[in-house]
Ligand SMILES: [Ca+2]
Ligand SMILES: [Ca+2]
Ligand SMILES: [Ca+2]
């Protein structure tokens with residue numbers, strides 16, 4: 001019996017929880033441990049940036065003056081407009097193409113062209129017969145812009161011819177055509193050498209010429225001569241109205257004719273004067289490039305081979 005009582009005591013002892021000093025006091029203890037908080041700070045109204053310019057505040061930091069010393073000589077380069085070592089010329093932004101003749105149309109790359117050199121005077125070259133031209137470049141519905149030079153005299157002309165002579169018996173025949181073309185920028189010395197047909201190509205003053213053509217089964221056109229070699233010029237051909245002509249090309253001395261956008265302006269530029277290439281080299285007679293101031297350049301400075309030693313004559 002004693003043993004049983006002991007067990008009971010032990011069981012009671014193990015199952016009984018020792019009470020905390022004060023169960024309800026735990027809340028009170030936490031509160032008591034919290035430090036005193038400072039009184040809330042009044043932050044005032046929020047600062048709203050309404051975008052008002054704030055004055056620049058001079059914070060007054062003195063920057064030390066830096067002595068950069070004497071200017072340092074910079075090396076010259078081609079295109080700086082200063083003639084440097086190894087350069088034959090340097091015109092700065094004016095360095096560029098030196099080609100005597102270039103052809104351009106809006107939105108297309110500029111191409112270098114040369115005149116077609118022939119033995120005939122321009123009137124004979126045009127060979128106006130049966131109300132038509134017979135240069136050999138005529139074709140149905142095709143307009144040719146030809147830059148032509150007579151070999152013996154060096155006379156430079158702009159020839160324009162559209163259509164083809166029906167009397168040649170070639171088919172198809174040139175359909176009925178109406179063509180209005182204006183030229184502007186023609187140097188004052190130039191004049192109409194041939195009009196196909198008479199009166200249809202004429203000077204209207206101020207460097208302007210106009211062609212007003214109607215033709216059926218043949219050609220219309222003409223020639224403007226003599227364009228100066230010794231001054232720069234820029235001639236624009238503007239096609240205003242056309243029926244019966246649908247294609248155009250430029251014919252020069254470079255071999256293959258240059259196809260043109262028929263209705264777009266055609267600008268032929270002649271360059272001359274003191275010229276400097278993009279690589280700061282001067283154009284030279286005999287370098288094979290027809291430069292401003294030259295009438296020919298066959299790649300040598302020998303005469304009697306079609307281009308004289310000074311690039312001024314076709315002999
Ligand atoms: Ca330079
Ligand atoms: Ca005619
Ligand atoms: Ca040359």
Ligand SMILES: [Ca+2]
Nearest residue numbers: 298300302307
């Ligand atoms: Ca030569």
